[in-house]
Each structure stands twice: as structure tokens, then as C-alpha cells.
């Protein structure tokens with residue numbers, strides 16, 4: 001018997017949550033051929049994994065890499081963490097569908113997320129075909145963004161869809177599901193997804209019934225309205241009869257930190273009623289998004305060109321300040337009220353700005369902080385992203401330890417050096433999975449290894465309905481992550497984010513060794529996955 005790769009004597013953590021045991025794992029081509037102690041057989045290549053852990057490849061259940069695959073198909077910052085599958089099309093954003101003539105609007109809309117998508121493909125089938133040809137190094141699970149559905153039908157305006165437009169959104173969603181999308185996502189704090197009503201979303205959810213799509217939601221508020229927003233997401237799942245994923249579960253803004261226990265109990269209560277509601281979390285007390293999201297929804301009505309017009313209008317600026325400035329010093333958003341020193345510029349076109357807090361930008365420019373922020377968004381034509389330090393470390397640990405949470409980076413896959421994404425993006429692009437393993441598993445002992453790995457593998461695979469990934473079992477896909485439990489650690493920081501983790505020894509995607517000790521072999525190892533595969 002000759003296998004293609006034999007991983008000998010590793011501590012196998014199979015993804016199911018079962019306790020680890022020492023065993024061999026044999027791969028044949030793109031499949032796992034055998035798992036067990038002392039496998040008898042020879043292989044083209046044998047790796048000694050004594051002292052290392054051997055796990056299924058990690059599934060990043062919440063990623064935005066579809067906005068950058070064109071610039072970074074190697075997905076290096078993810079694969080080097082052990083990620084072999086990314087779930088993308090999150091928070092209402094996806095590169096398609098694009099209505100004829102609206103490519104520029106879609107490009108501008110995602111610009112603040114540091115997107116590098118050409119947005120020239122119009123339909124989901126065309127886009128997935130493009131992605132297959134592009135050949136990322138990771139497997140891709142693609143969702144449809146509700147924002148994209150709205151831009152392609154209603155446009156960027158803040159109004160309900162007409163009956164025809166609702167039907168058109170449902171048609172586009174069905175076309176995407178038929179082509180291989182897994183469901184749709186909302187970003188109910190982002191225009192134009194935020195303009196969608198609960199009924200509109202229940203309609204979209206119901207329309208997926210024959211195709212068994214999933215509903216993933218960045219809910220309508222993670223701060224003052226957190227509990228109502230969660231209630232809405234659960235209701236959409238219940239009345240739409242679809243499974244629900246609460247994206248990046250968090251309570252934003254100091255005044256809301258105390259709500260986390262109630263939030264998790266609400267998910268428990270929904271589950272007790274038989275609903276499939278789960279969540280995901282990234283292991284940092286800071287989030288990141290586009291800076292124009294600091295501005296109120298009425299300013300975004302009509303898309304980026306309208307936003308820029310309003311930013312240039314002193315009366316509109318005064319109104320924004322009246323709406324958002326609290327006590328003269330904090331800025332109120334869907335992410336809670338934040339101080340200007342809690343908001344950091346992450347990426348923009350001016351290399352001297354990333355890393356600077358808005359409080360510093362105001363001091364340097366001699367402007368009021370709100371004016372400095374609005375000037376920056378205007379000058380950058382909304383193409384600026386930020387990091388918000390708005391969460392509590394205790395809550396991060398609470399959600400990580402919650403029985404129904406999975407690990408999602410909520411980030412782009414990048415590569416260090418003069419990559420597609422200069423500046424100081426959130427370190428989660430480079431550190432999420434090793435940080436959970438190193439800090440929360442090894443150091444803080446929040447959970448045992450098998451639980452941490454289950455949250456990264458078997459649990460998301462089950463949620464997505466993936467039949468051939470997420471577990472180390474014969475016959476399943478040969479996606480493998482081998483790491484050193486004694487040294488696995490994230491290295492990326494907010495000050496210095498473009499740093500790869502340590503302790504990830506081998507990453508195998510569909511049988512191809514992409515991380516091979518110190519070497520990274522970018523190759524078209526990934527596949528565009530389809531539901532049920």
C-alpha cells in the first residue's frame with residue numbers, strides 16, 4: 001500500500017470534540033485514506049509528528065477574503081494559521097450580484113473594507129467560475145451579501161423594495177444558491193443592508209426553503225440595541241425556517257458589556273425551542289470596519305457619491321454631529337459610544353496615518369475630532385478602515401467558552417510585505433486561530449484542545465452541512481493542520497499586524513502541502529465548495 005503522505009505518531013484531535021490520541025494519518029491524493037495507531041504501509045512522503053497535534057484543517061466561519069482574492073489568491077495570512085476553508089460573503093458584502101452599470105457603486109461600497117475586488121462580474125455563476133480559475137490556496141464557502149442583493153435591485157436608497165424588487169432579490173438569491181452559494185448574509189448596520197426591514201429578510205429567508213440556505217447575520221446593533229437586534233435575527237430564523245448564525249457575537253461599548261450573559265441565554269432559549277442558532281467570535285477586544293460606518297445611516301442614503309456630497313455640506317455635518325456626539329466627547333454609533341482615542345486609523349491611502357488614533361489626528365490637525373474624522377472620510381472618498389477598541393476581554397473569553405460558538409476571524413486574507421493591504425489592518429487577519437490555541441487554550445486553559453479544535457473544524461462543518469470536511473476520518477477530504485501545542489502562538493499585534501504566527505508546522509489543503517515547515521507554497525489547492533459536499 002503506497003500512500004501519498006503519511007503523518008506518523010502525532011496527537012490526533014479529530015474535530016469531533018473527542019479526546020486526543022496518538023495515531024497516524026495517511027493521505028491518498030485529496031482524501032484521507034486511514035487514521036489509526038501504527039498504520040502499516042509506505043508512503044511517498046512520511047512526516048514525523050511526534051509531539052505535534054494533527055487536526056482537520058481549520059474552517060474560518062466568518063471571513064471577508066472574497067473582497068481580496070483577486071489581489072491575494074494565496075490567502076497566506078489565513079493558511080499560515082492553519083485555515084483550509086474560508087466562509088466568505090459575510091456582513092451583507094459580496095462581490096456579486098452586480099446589476100449592469102452598477103459596478104462602480106459596488107466597488108465604492110466595499111472600498112472602506114480595503115477591498116480589491118474588480119467587481120466586473122455580474123452574476124453569481126460567472127463569479128464562481130472566475131474564482132475557480134483564479135485558484136485560491138484555500139477552499140471557499142461563498143454566501144450572498146444582502147447589501148449586494150439590494151444594490152443590484154433597489155439601489156443604494158433608503159427605502160423598502162417594491163414587490164417586483166423583492167421578487168428580483170429572491171430570484172438573484174435563488175440563482176446564487178443554485179450556483180453554489182450556501183445562503184445569504186446581512187450587515188444590518190451597513191448601508192444599504194441596514195435599510196432592509198425584518199419582513200424583507202423573512203421573505204428572503206423563506207424563499208430559500210427549497211434550497212436549504214443558511215442565514216448569517218451581522219445583527220442590527222451590537223450596542224444599545226443589542227438584545228432587540230438578536231431577537232430580530234432569531235425571529236428571521238424562526239419565521240423564515242432557516243438556521244441562523246450570529247456573526248462575531250459581542251457587546252460593543254462599555255455601557256453594554258453587562259449584556260453578554262443575557263445575550264447567550266437568549267441563544268440558549270431559542271435553541272431550546274428547537275431553532276438552529278449558533279454564533280462565532282474572534283479572540284480580540286477590538287473590531288474593525290470601514291470608517292464611514294461612524295456616520296449615521298441617513299448620510300449614507302444613496303451610496304458613496306451622496307455620502308461625499310453630504311460630507312462637503314456644513315449643514316449636513318452639523319446634523320451628524322448633533323446626532324452622534326455625546327457629552328461633547330464620545331461618538332455614538334451602532335457599535336456603541338466610543339471615545340476618539342478608542343478609534344484607530346487602520347488603512348487608507350496616506351501611509352503616515354495608519355496606527356494613529358482619531359484623538360491624535362484631531363490634535364495634529366488642530367480640528368475638532370468629529371471634523372477631522374469627516375475630513376478624512378471625505379478626502380479618502382470613504383476608502384478608509386478603522387479599528388475600534390470597544391469590547392471587554394472578559395466578554396471575549398465568555399463567548400469563546402460558550403458551548404455554541406465557533407471561531408471566525410472576520411478579516412481579509414493578506415500577505416506580509418508589499419501586499420495588497422498596507423497600513424495596519426486588524427491583527428486577526430494573521431493571528432486569530434493561533435491566538436485561540438496559544439492564549440485561550442494553552443495559557444488561560446479556557447477549554448481543552450479538543451474543544452478548541454472542534455470550534456474550528458467539526459462544529460462549523462456541521463453548521464454548513466459540509467459532509468467531507470471538519471473531521472479526520474477515512475474518506476473525507478485531506479485538509480490537515482499540524483501544529484506544536486507547546487509553541488503555537490499569534491505574533492501579529494495592533495502596532496505590528498503583518499506577522500505570521502509560530503508553531504503551525506504543516507497545512508495540507510486537498511492533499512497539497514501548502515505550509516511545509518518554514519516554507520509556504522502558494523498553489524491553487526483550494527476548491528470552491530458547494531452545499532452538501
Ligand SMILES: [Zn+2]
Nearest residue numbers: 091218247248
Ligand atoms: Zn460584521
